Amino acid sequence: MVEEPADNPYVRDPDTSFAPVDELNEDEAREQVADLRAAIEYHDYRYYVENDPVIADRAYDELFERLQALEDAFDLHDENSPTQRVGGEPLDELETVEHVVPLLSLQSSGEVDEIREFDRRICDRVGEVNYSAEPKFDGFSVEVVYEDGAFDRAVTRGDGQRGEDVSANVRTIRSVPLHLPDDAPDFLAVRGEVYMPRSGFQELNERRIERGDDPFANPRNAAAGTVRLLDPETVADRPLDVFFYDVIDTSADLDAQTEAFDLLRDLGFRVNDETTVVDDVDAVIDYRNRLMDERDDLEYEIDGIVAKVVDFDAREELGSTARHPRWAFAYKFPARTGETTVERIIVQVGRTGKLTPVALLDPVDVQGVTISRATLHNASQIERLGVREGASVRLERAGDVIPEVVEVTEGGNGYFEMPDACPVCDGNVAQEGEHHYCTNASCPAQLRRSLQHFCSRDAMDIEGLGAEAADQLVEAGLIESLADLYDLDRDSLVALDGWGERSADNLLAELEASKHVALGTFIYALGIRHVGTERARALAAAFSLDELLDATVEDLRAVDDVGPEVAEAVVDYFDSEANVEMVERLLDAGVEPERQERGDELDGLTVVFTGSVPGYTRSELTELLETHGANVTSSVSGETDYLVVGENPGTRKREQAEAEGVKTLDPTAFEERILSRV
Structure with a gap:
């Protein structure tokens, strides 16, 4: 145990009323x-x-x-000050460093005959031995080196000869000593296992899912991925811990594994409490079976146990192969298959605003894949299956890909209810059938998709803002609502990676030009669920924007092609204070949705399109014709006046037109006979 610093005023009942x-x-x-x-x-x-x-x-x-x-x-x-545990500047890359001594892998098997054969070979060579029995941590192995009692470097196992220098990241783990006591050896290289506690892993995955990020598959992947990040500040924010289990090299004189553990504990290293010494191979087998029964109660993942010859002289006589020492063996657990425990049920918000309950699981192997979460689809399925937090469940991989809970085999606590407010943005939640949706278009979980839709050609038609640019603006914190688009400035855009003055100026010009927009196009751009271009134009023809904001379900049902589901979606959208505020901000920024009066130049004319007309999108043509009284439909019937046959047309509509005796127009004839009238 590390001794308490003597005569230090900041150890016991420290006075924190410091002088300036x-x-x-x-x-x-x-x-x-x-x-x-x-x-x-x-x-x-x-x-x-x-x-x-x-x-x-x-x-x-x-x-x-x-x-x-x-x-x-x-x-x-000082790089070894405790303040450096919060993380430093991002790294350009991880450098490769040679190990103090090679870090070999272990012989391993889950078969009892193999561990007994390992013991027989040892006894034949050096006689009966005691074994150090230790948990086999399912984490990420690192070598940590101390020079003159100070943390010098931390290196991944790599290929066993060389590994990556992860000193800046390992330094952030608070259970890793940065300074050793005064009586520490001048040189010390130790080996430890960085891991992520189960509770921390579940909380990290919960945060990632709520942000719309993919969760980690298991704690080992989470720990390994974190240790190798280039940003120590991100590492410091993740719940990593470490157990130390070997002295690789030291200037101290050690004769046995028990002395190595004593030294590690005395110097302040974290050593696992389950580590013990046993008399023979039968005790090793009993130890493994006990830990296998208890592993679900541990706060860390283990996938077996490790048996090591205690005496270092015997180890030296036994020696090593090119790949592994002859004096150590990993006796592994069988893979978990199919049954596990639901640790927590959380709600994930997808990019369409759909709320999906997700079970965060104690990681389990299913058909060779480690599963740590499973979709629960909706509240109805949860109720039907009886899934509760703490329940034991059986999993299947639907189509061998998506994990699903198919049966509750035991227990669980409480009941699950879908939230009334979005767990990401606290916006309104609307139910449609068995599904629930966040109605806030600026919800961070769906903002990227909403931004891409808002800027698309059939919507506000803002070039230069595709998927990559949308992601970049959201990640940089420049866009937290669609209305923030019109607050962008040249300096903020130029500061982004890959942006120059020209691209910034082009985007700002596109934004300015987009402010004059047809009301139907603006309604479509808002991304209201179930409201496509045709319904948006129908709503624009029936209501002004102010009227639409206050429209009831009954008002909306009076519009052609607006059924109960669509009407409810529109009302739910404008019931959201965040959405109304966003629309008001867009108007304040100078966006002017113009309600176009319906003319009668093409009154009574019914037109169908197949193929593309050069110079126009289908949406533009539909809006143009309908604004002047025509009716544009998607299928040919006896009521159709003209089928416009553009480039790359389909055959089905042409066949229907021929069967119904409907006249066809090529793009030139279409412009002469119809467009010339508007």
Whole structure:
């Protein structure tokens, strides 16, 4: 156990009523910084390793903030200061570093005959031995090196000879010592397993799903992916921890694994409590079977146990192959198959605003794939299956791809209800049949899709704002609502990667030009569910924008082709305060939806299109003709006056026109006979 720093005023009941920083001279600041670093490192040890803090969280925060203030004011930064655990500048790349000694893999098997054969070979060579029995952590292995008692570097296993330098990331893990006690060896290289606790993994996945990001498949992938990130600040924000289990190399004299563990504990390293010494292979097998029964109750993932010969002289005599030591063996658990526990039920908001309940699971192997979540589709299915948090469930991979809960085999707690408000934006939630939708078009979970739709050609027709640009603007925080588009400025756009002055100016010009827009096009651009271009034009013909904002379901049902589902979707959309505020901001920004009066130049004319007419989109032609009294339909009938046959036409409509005796017009004849009249 690490000893408490002597005569340090910031260890027990610290006085945090500090004098102003500008009243200290540099010598006084250096002395206070030294005491604060020693105290904070001790508090980290007590909290993250011993799980026995000696001060309150608020007092710790005040000590930490004081240390940061002094380091900044007097330029006393140090890469091994506790303040560096919050993460530093992003890295350009991870450098490759050679290991102190090769990090070999282990022989492994889940068969009892294999572990007994391993023991027989050892006994034949060196006689009977004791074994160190340890959990086999399902995490990410790292080598951590200390020089003169200070953290020097952390390296991934890599190919066993060389690995990637992940020092900046591992330094953020608070259970990793940055300084060792004064009696530490001059040189020490240890091996540990970085892992993500189960509770932290579930919370991380919950946050990712709510943001619309893909969740991690399992805690190991989450830990491995995090350790290799190029942004230490992101790493510091993720729930990583570590267990140390080997002394790879040291200037100290060690004779046995038990002495290595004692040294690790004495120096403040976190060693797993399940580690023990057993007398023989039968005890190893019993140990493995016990941990296999208890693994679901552990806060970390294990996939077996490791047995190591305790005595180092015996290890030396046994030696190693090119791939693994002959004195260690990983006795693995069988893969979990199909049954697991529902840890939590959360609600994911898709890019269309659809709310989908998702079960976050204790990771389980299903047909060779690790599953940590499963869709529950909707509230009705949850009720039908009886899925509850804490329930044991059986899974299947639908079509061998999407995991689904197919049966509850035991228990669970409470009941699940779909939320009344969107879990991402707190916007209104509307139910349609068995499904629920967020009605806020500016909801972050669906904002990218809404932005792309708003700028599309049939909508506001803003060139230069495709999927990639939309994602970039949202991720940069420049767009949190569709109305933010018209607040963009040249400097903010030029500051984005890949943008120059010309592209910024082009986009701003497109935005300005888009402000004069037909009301039907504007309604379509808002992205109201079930309202396509034709329905948007019909709504624009029946209502002004102010009237549409206040329209009831009954008002809307009076419009042709507006049924109950469409009417409810429109009312729900404008019942959202966020949507109304967004529309008002768009109008304040200068967007002017113009209600076009319906003319009578083409009154009574029914037209159908097949193929494309050069110079126009289908939506533009439909709007133009309907504005002047024509009726544009999608299928040919005896009521059709003309079938306009453009480029790359289909055959079905032409065959129908021939059967019904409907006249056909090519693009030139169409312009002469019909467009010339408007």
